[in-house]
Amino acid sequence: MIVELPETTTSKVSKALVKIREEGGAVALGRVLTLVISTALGEEEEAIEAANDASREHPMRVIVLSADRDAGDSRLDAQIRVGGDAGASEVIVLRAHGEVASDEEGLVTGLLLPDAPVVVWWPGAHPLDPGDSALGAIATRRITDAAATARPLESLAAIARSYRPGDTDFAWTRLTLWRAQLAAVLDQPPYQPVERIEVRGSDDSPSTELLAAWLQLQLDVDVELQLVDHEEGSSGIHRVVLHRAAGPIVLERIQPKVARLEQPEQPRHDISLPRRSLRDCLAEELRRLDPDDLFGEVVQKGLDRLGIAAASES
Structure with a gap:
């Protein structure tokens, strides 16, 4: 089932979720975490499909935030997907336009599951310092994908420089x-x-x-x-x-x-030795909600020993 909520607010989205639960049963019960996906407008579906597949192993609430900050009008369009359209999760798609898109934390805070870990995933471009970003600051784990960016090796070097416990990248998961x-x-x-x-x-x-x-x-x-x-x-x-x-x-x-x-x-x-899919990488990262200390050691010490971080900066 897909419920469309054009020109709405997060408060109205939250009320719509409650109504869906009351009318359709305990749709949102048993979720173990909230996955926030931050992506570009129009590029949501591949990430949603991976999250839906991974949710069969990790029941969760998925909040997809896509933004167009350059839009002339300021509005929030939302969509709620449950049942067969959301795997074993429930998916909330928030498409923010204009000024409203600048408050990422405010858009998702009221929709987070109470007392549940928050994982943020950037499938494409990501902040230079994910842990210091609006979404990263509220997350237990922060997942990036350097290989999906325009300059993968430079992106990896930036991740190494800004690393904080809780950060990880699909370039590591694919190994x-x-x-x-x-x-x-x-x-x-x-x-x-x-x-x-x-x-x-x-x-x-x-x-x-x-x-x-x-x-x-x-x-x-x-x-x-x-x-x-x-x-x-x-x-x-x-x-x-x-x-x-x-x-x-x-x-x-x-x-x-x-x-x-x-x-x-x-x-x-x-x-x-197959190439790993987005679903495989996401499911593996969601199995652990504690910091990946080995990844931290490799990006902070291993890359530096190879001279990669310095070379990527120059």
Whole structure:
């Protein structure tokens, strides 16, 4: 069910939610958190679809705020989605125009679930300092996506400079399968130390930089980071080579969903290593509402050791 509320206020939206509950049953009960999605006007649907899918694992209230601050007229149009149009959540879409769009915190505060954690997600462009923004200040977790911005590597450097506990980025979430596979390989004989590492990926891939920083931080060895033109090859991470005395371990993506693992004196294996969807990334981040200390260490210390933060600023 979709209820349209043109030229409205947050107070009227709240009353409409109460009416929907009274008429249709306990629609909003059992929600464990509020997810606030801040996106550009007209770009809401992909994020809503991901949130609806993730809500089957994390029942929640979703507040989508899209704004056009340059609009001549000042008004708020809203939409409430429940039932089949909202997955296992309830979705409130707020489209703010003109002056009313400048008060982001005021627009969402009255619609937050009481006594429930607040997570803010910017699917595209995000504030330079998410934790100091109007929405970020009220959130337990703040999720950005450097890869979805116009300049991904510069965006990652900005995130590193402004990091606060509770911040995370989908560029890090997309590494989960890579990190798990590499950790599993190193947990097998011959247990030799890694002497040198090569990480190769596209020059628009913040995940490649984060993977290199994580490996250098965890293994305390030199990492050669190779960034190639994304227009000449596939985007994202291409290959990781771990050099040991017995020979190199190579993990290379050969298809969008398949990677090839080569190890000394072992048969070559093709393993599943799919690119993660928005739904997968969002669901994983919503499983933890405490700060991701490892992400904080990687962006604050690991990137700096690789010289990435300084290079991105210059």
